[in-house]
Amino acid sequence: MAPNLEPFFKQVDTLSESFIERLRKAVAIPSISAEDDRRKDVVRMGQFLASELESLGAEVQQRPLGKQPGKEHLELPPVVIARYGSDVNKRTILVYGHYDVQPAGIEDGWATDPFKLTVDEKGRMYGRGSTDDKGPVLGWLNAIEAHQKAGVDFPVNLLCCFEGMEEYGSEGLDDFINDEAQKFFKDADAVCISDNYWLGTEKPCLTYGLRGCNYYSVAVSGPGQDLHSGVFGGTAQEPMTDLVRLLSTLVNTDGQILIPGINDLVAPITEEEKKLYAPISFTMANLHESLGSKTTIHPDKERTLMARWRFPSLSIHGIEGAFSAPGAKTVIPAKVTGKFSIRTVPDMDSATVTDLVHRHLTSEFAKLASKNTLDVSLQHDGKWWVASPRHWNFSAAAKAVKEVFGVEPDMTREGGSIPVTITFEQATGKNVLLLPMGSSTDAAHSINEKLDRRNYIEGTKLLGAYLHYVAEEPMSE
Amino acid sequence: MAPNLEPFFKQVDTLSESFIERLRKAVAIPSISAEDDRRKDVVRMGQFLASELESLGAEVQQRPLGKQPGKEHLELPPVVIARYGSDVNKRTILVYGHYDVQPAGIEDGWATDPFKLTVDEKGRMYGRGSTDDKGPVLGWLNAIEAHQKAGVDFPVNLLCCFEGMEEYGSEGLDDFINDEAQKFFKDADAVCISDNYWLGTEKPCLTYGLRGCNYYSVAVSGPGQDLHSGVFGGTAQEPMTDLVRLLSTLVNTDGQILIPGINDLVAPITEEEKKLYAPISFTMANLHESLGSKTTIHPDKERTLMARWRFPSLSIHGIEGAFSAPGAKTVIPAKVTGKFSIRTVPDMDSATVTDLVHRHLTSEFAKLASKNTLDVSLQHDGKWWVASPRHWNFSAAAKAVKEVFGVEPDMTREGGSIPVTITFEQATGKNVLLLPMGSSTDAAHSINEKLDRRNYIEGTKLLGAYLHYVAEEPMSE
Numbered sequence: 001m002a003p004n005l006e007p008f009f010k011q012v013d014t015l016s017e018s019f020i021e022r023l024r025k026a027v028a029i030p031s032i033s034a035e036d037d038r039r040k041d042v043v044r045m046g047q048f049l050a051s052e053l054e055s056l057g058a059e060v061q062q063r064p065l066g067k068q069p070g071k072e073h074l075e076l077p078p079v080v081i082a083r084y085g086s087d088v089n090k091r092t093i094l095v096y097g098h099y100d101v102q103p104a105g106i107e108d109g110w111a112t113d114p115f116k117l118t119v120d121e122k123g124r125m126y127g128r129g130s131t132d133d134k135g136p137v138l139g140w141l142n143a144i145e146a147h148q149k150a151g152v153d154f155p156v157n158l159l160c161c162f163e164g165m166e167e168y169g170s171e172g173l174d175d176f177i178n179d180e181a182q183k184f185f186k187d188a189d190a191v192c193i194s195d196n197y198w199l200g201t202e203k204p205c206l207t208y209g210l211r212g213c214n215y216y217s218v219a220v221s222g223p224g225q226d227l228h229s230g231v232f233g234g235t236a237q238e239p240m241t242d243l244v245r246l247l248s249t250l251v252n253t254d255g256q257i258l259i260p261g262i263n264d265l266v267a268p269i270t271e272e273e274k275k276l277y278a279p280i281s282f283t284m285a286n287l288h289e290s291l292g293s294k295t296t297i298h299p300d301k302e303r304t305l306m307a308r309w310r311f312p313s314l315s316i317h318g319i320e321g322a323f324s325a326p327g328a329k330t331v332i333p334a335k336v337t338g339k340f341s342i343r344t345v346p347d348m349d350s351a352t353v354t355d356l357v358h359r360h361l362t363s364e365f366a367k368l369a370s371k372n373t374l375d376v377s378l379q380h381d382g383k384w385w386v387a388s389p390r391h392w393n394f395s396a397a398a399k400a401v402k403e404v405f406g407v408e409p410d411m412t413r414e415g416g417s418i419p420v421t422i423t424f425e426q427a428t429g430k431n432v433l434l435l436p437m438g439s440s441t442d443a444a445h446s447i448n449e450k451l452d453r454r455n456y457i458e459g460t461k462l463l464g465a466y467l468h469y470v471a472e473e474p475m476s477e
Numbered sequence: 478m479a480p481n482l483e484p485f486f487k488q489v490d491t492l493s494e495s496f497i498e499r500l501r502k503a504v505a506i507p508s509i510s511a512e513d514d515r516r517k518d519v520v521r522m523g524q525f526l527a528s529e530l531e532s533l534g535a536e537v538q539q540r541p542l543g544k545q546p547g548k549e550h551l552e553l554p555p556v557v558i559a560r561y562g563s564d565v566n567k568r569t570i571l572v573y574g575h576y577d578v579q580p581a582g583i584e585d586g587w588a589t590d591p592f593k594l595t596v597d598e599k600g601r602m603y604g605r606g607s608t609d610d611k612g613p614v615l616g617w618l619n620a621i622e623a624h625q626k627a628g629v630d631f632p633v634n635l636l637c638c639f640e641g642m643e644e645y646g647s648e649g650l651d652d653f654i655n656d657e658a659q660k661f662f663k664d665a666d667a668v669c670i671s672d673n674y675w676l677g678t679e680k681p682c683l684t685y686g687l688r689g690c691n692y693y694s695v696a697v698s699g700p701g702q703d704l705h706s707g708v709f710g711g712t713a714q715e716p717m718t719d720l721v722r723l724l725s726t727l728v729n730t731d732g733q734i735l736i737p738g739i740n741d742l743v744a745p746i747t748e749e750e751k752k753l754y755a756p757i758s759f760t761m762a763n764l765h766e767s768l769g770s771k772t773t774i775h776p777d778k779e780r781t782l783m784a785r786w787r788f789p790s791l792s793i794h795g796i797e798g799a800f801s802a803p804g805a806k807t808v809i810p811a812k813v814t815g816k817f818s819i820r821t822v823p824d825m826d827s828a829t830v831t832d833l834v835h836r837h838l839t840s841e842f843a844k845l846a847s848k849n850t851l852d853v854s855l856q857h858d859g860k861w862w863v864a865s866p867r868h869w870n871f872s873a874a875a876k877a878v879k880e881v882f883g884v885e886p887d888m889t890r891e892g893g894s895i896p897v898t899i900t901f902e903q904a905t906g907k908n909v910l911l912l913p914m915g916s917s918t919d920a921a922h923s924i925n926e927k928l929d930r931r932n933y934i935e936g937t938k939l940l941g942a943y944l945h946y947v948a949e950e951p952m953s954e
Contacts, residue, residue, distance in 0.1 A: 317810070
């Protein structure tokens with residue numbers, strides 16, 4: 001065991017009820033970034049965080065981001081940045097989290113008040129933001145407090161970057177990070193983000209990769225306005241007819257992308273990589289449980305994990321402009337816009353993907369010989385990210401997991417994207433580690449979001465232990 | 478000219494301003510049947526109509542229809558039925574219309590207050606309900622009044638059936654008509670409905686056919702709940718992928734229905750029928766204007782009219798359960814329901830059509846080898862209708878058109894359905910004539926709905942002249 005961990009761990013156990021009380025106070029502030037009326041609560045949550053950090057002795061700033069684009073009557077909530085320690089002989093670790101939450105209301109079907117932390121007999125702590133991302137953010141504060149009360153020297157200088165708009169697209173954050181990379185964040189030796197989840201419920205993981213996402217619109221338009229299908233059916237070429245035909249050429253039932261050239265962009269699997277998947281704690285039963293069905297594509301774990309992490313996928317999300325309500329309406333929509341996205345992986349280049357999408361849809365549309373008009377556009381793209389899991393940032397975290405949980409962590413990637421990861425990597429040029437606290441069943445973004453007491457308390461130990469190991473880990477890569 | 482028409486016509490011209498005033502009062506009552514808060518105005522409109530009829534000497538009843546299904550806190554507005562005249566030596570004509578209107582608000586983009594009749598320099602009378610259907614309904618009242626003031630004997634006994642829920646599916650009306658067919662309506666010798674439109678703007682028409690409509694839902698479901706495409710993309714079979722593939726097999730860009738067997742159900746075209754289309758006042762330019770584009774399927778008028786009136790068509794209306802808002806959302810919808818309808822024509826049998834739809838979709842879904850679940854259902858069907866245009870009811874109307882407008886009317890069918898038509902035909906066993914007052918540019922259901930002054934005043938003459946000719950037309954068919 002690294003020196004001084006034992007008294008820190010004991011102190012965390014001693015303080016566990018007060019840590020839960022801290023989370024209770026945070027969950028009670030409905031800091032919903034997507035709702036204008038809650039903006040004052042988002043700001044209040046930032047203030048709560050700033051004052052907790054100050055009372056722990058950190059140097060704190062609340063940095064304004066200006067007006068919210070498109071909602072100029074609203075000020076964006078501040079980024080709460082903090083420095084705890086400035087010993088030039090210590091490594092400096094930059095940690096990121098967010099203090100805003102997804103919308104929630106008891107009327108959505110919550111079993112308990114979403115803004116009242118409710119702990120059941122199994123130690124499941126229900127409340128909006130419990131796991132995403134207030135629990136992990138407070139984990140860093142808890143670790144500082146436990147060091148102080150245990151009389152253990154804090155092993156690193158800690159830089160904090162806690163934002164209040166993550167659930168609404170992190171408005172303004174990229175520019176802020178880029179601006180501060182060589183200022184407030186300039187001492188950072190590595191970055192740690194705790195804002196994702198274990199692959200399952202028992203075994204912690206370290207995450208070293210994310211898929212990117214290219215999101216496309218494909219619009220077909222013809223008539224000057226929506227038409228009545230009784231009057232015009234059979235006499236006009238219907239945009240919806242063309243659109244479903246185009247969408248049907250993108251992907252098949254087994255998830256194979258049918259756009260020529262896309263699959264050729266994917267980095268080949270190496271023999272070494274193949275071996276990575278077998279040890280990972282994951283079963284098809286886990287997948288069936290989280291899916292709520294057995295409608296899976298692949299028969300085994302290895303191919304499923306590869307499909308999620310290291311192969312692209314294409315999902316058709318919906319159609320804008322067509323009839324979408326319950327019931328029956330006999331409209332011929334004048335303009336319909338299909339939405340689909342491609343999850344990208346190494347070595348897919350975004351511009352090349354977009355070019356292939358354009359070429360494919362243009363060619364398929366030409367086959368229809370339609371008089372309607374096609375318009376394909378990239379709505380947004382976010383690059384895939386893969387870090388080196390052999391970096392000292394990762395090896396330190398792995399030792400911390402072993403110390404706290406007694407197991408080697410799963411080395412995972414995620415199928416989704418966490419755009420701030422790549423922003424930090426590119427802005428600071430440092431290694432970024434994703435070190436999750438919550439588990440796969442926490443229901444972030446859903447009703448009945450929770451964080452298990454074990455994940456919160458042992459997770460606080462994990463964050464502290466990580467800082468100890470990262471302080472003394474030899475340089476690598 | 479039929480006897481006594483001249484003094485009637487003169488009287489209509491004399492009273493024209495007061496007829497417009499009557500329409501102004503009616504338009505001022507926002508009788509929107511789809512809006513709960515406006516139900517009192519629908520009832521008020523029924524009372525207005527009843528009291529106008531009473532002051533003209535008609536025997537009037539306001540007949541309750543009970544609670545509104547699904548909205549039991551609301552009473553359905555009454556059906557206003559009336560009898561004017563009970564001379565056993567005269568024919569009895571049953572006329573139908575509706576006194577409710579579509580929703581409208583200035584914020585939808587109206588150039589004028591939708592509930593204030595506004596007449597421009599070209600005699601276009603703007604207002605919600607002006608053409609659909611308050612103008613035509615008041616046309617019958619105007620005709621009675623002009624006969625009285627001209628001292629001309631009213632040529633028939635008139636039965637009126639004016640409902641207040643037409644724009645909300647005519648809740649309760651079918652049962653009412655069936656109940657009264659051998660009671661209040663038992664003397665009817667023929668039925669006349671003025672609730673559709675001329676094919677163009679210059680030439681009146683008589684309408685003798687309507688297409689039916691079979692409306693289908695095709696649902697594909699798999700996962701237990703909506704999924705995140707980052708997490709599950711590539712590992713689960715997506716219902717939306719399957720659905721767009723199924724929808725792409727229904728119809729092609731040129732409107733050809735691809736479901737095997739459907740086209741075989743259509744009655745063949747006879748040589749006699751072919752000749753009907755050439756004389757009709759309609760051009761491709763008319764169609765392009767109403768479409769707002771040139772994205773038409775057929776190159777000429779004849780084939781276009783046949784495609785609208787006497788061939789089936791299939792329109793895909795939209796998808797329920799998928800992402801349909803503006804912007805980008807990376808959801809994999811768990812259950813998606815495509816909506817499409819088939820406009821039916823002689824001799825298509827609804828049950829046979831439904832059977833072919835089921836067989837086709839089941840077979841196409843089997844080809845996908847998907848683990849998802851398919852559910853196809855008929856949401857509703859309405860039969861096509863074709864009357865004999867050689868019946869005395871039609872020949873009388875044709876003479877009236879010739880008398881008032883100086884032209885032979887176009888003999889038309891409609892691509893859409895007017896379900897009450899077939900209800901009256903089946904309940905009374907009598908010939909039904911559709912005798913429109915408004916023109917194709919009236920924008921019923923849209924913003925800036927209007928009725929041209931000429932259509933209203935000459936239309937009142939037409940309704941009166943029709944009653945004169947129908948009174949003396951020899952029996953036929």
